[in-house]
Structures are given as structure tokens and as C-alpha cells.
Amino acid sequence: MSDMPAQDPAGPTQEFVSDVFARGCTSRAAFEDVTSKWASLALLALGEGRYRFNALRRRIDGVSERMLSQTLQTLERDGMLTREVLTAIPPRVEYSLTPLGARVAEQLRGLADLLEASVPELQTARDSRERDRG
């Protein structure tokens, strides 16, 4: 329409606000990636130090080779970890966290610490729900 304000040639001063609640936001995708079932445990494990694939698989009780492999690929794409191939016979592949991955792992460790310390509370909640049902 002719009465629309003319566009500033420099473009409007627009601040990009990221929001995990917004489906299109990169932070939402990353939040889903790092909190997904195996990714969160992989990040926690790598927060302890570098791991080779098989050692990492043993650390994460219950993960399949395929799921761990997919999980590590996603986390690498998000810039959370680095995959390093070491020249050896047979070649060794080691995974370690990037600085961003380490910060994310620290947050997840805080959550894990809280839940590990809350087992009595969690158990009471479950027991009382089961009593209500019985």
C-alpha cells in the first residue's frame, strides 16, 4: 500500500530473540537433541573425560551400538563433541566435548545430581500414587 512507511535502507534494528518454546528456533532443536534419551547420558559420560566408542557404550547402560552412533553424530553436528581418529593399528576413535558441550554437560550434571539426591522423594511420590490406585 502507498501509505506504508518507506523501508529504512539500513534495515530495521531487529534483535533476534531465541526461545526454546518456539518450534522453529535453533535453541529448541538443540534442547531436544541434548535432552534426548541417550544424548543426555552420553554428554554426562563425556563430562567425565574422553571416551572411545566401546568404552562409552559400556558406560551408558542399555544403549545399542546403532543408537549410540546416531546420538554421537547428532551431538557432533550440534558442535557438542569432537570425534578424533588416532593413528594406531587398529585406528582408534575418541570422543571428547567441545567447550559448548562441556557447558551443556555441566548443566545436565546439575540435573542428575539433583535427581540422584532426590531418590527418597521420588520413591515416596511413586509409592503414594500406587497406594491411591490400589
Next chain:
Amino acid sequence: MSDMPAQDPAGPTQEFVSDVFARGCTSRAAFEDVTSKWASLALLALGEGRYRFNALRRRIDGVSERMLSQTLQTLERDGMLTREVLTAIPPRVEYSLTPLGARVAEQLRGLADLLEASVPELQTARDSRERDRG
């Protein structure tokens, strides 16, 4: 065997160590529950205040009625939230966090804040991976 040490009648002093890495541990189940796709966003939303079901559904961009309902049931069973039926016509149901749920939500908010602040870094990681592939 006869040379086994006699059992202390009071039982050994054994401390229960909870561990999110152990598949049988209550903390592992709770960790999976609160980090699951919709639960983490529901906890984040309820960290902002009480919500009615439909308002919560609108807040969590993309969740279906069925998934939100299942998610809230799981979180209630884990003692993370309280479901309150208010006498009104029609009756109103409101959800709010328990003290444990509030502490969990705080941890998740820390993770969300970190990722929201890391969008440029996340984008760079994704872009460079796509360049490598192209």
C-alpha cells in the same frame, strides 16, 4: 563355604548410591522422564507459574492433547507437579510444580538459557558441518 566370615547380625553398613547411569535406579527413570521431549518443556512452562491444560498446550508449541496429557500424568506420578481441580462451572483443572518439580525446572531453565544464548555457536557448528558435506 565354612571359612566365610560370619554375617554381622545388624547387617553390613551399606550406603545406597543412586546413579543415573544405572538402568535400575529410580534416578535414571526420573532423569529420562523429566528430559523427555514434552516433559522438559512442560516443566519449563510450569516454572513460570500455574497453568490450565489448554493454556499449557498453547505455551508448548507443537504438543498434541494426548501427548501433553500423558506427559503430565508421568510428571505427577514422579512427584513433580500437582493437579488441582477447582470447583467452577465448568470445573477448572490447574497444574503447578511441587518443590521438587520447581528445583528440576530451575535446572532445565539453566540448560535452556545456555542454549538460547548459544544460538550463534550452534548455527556455526551446523553450517560448517554442511559445508564439509557439500
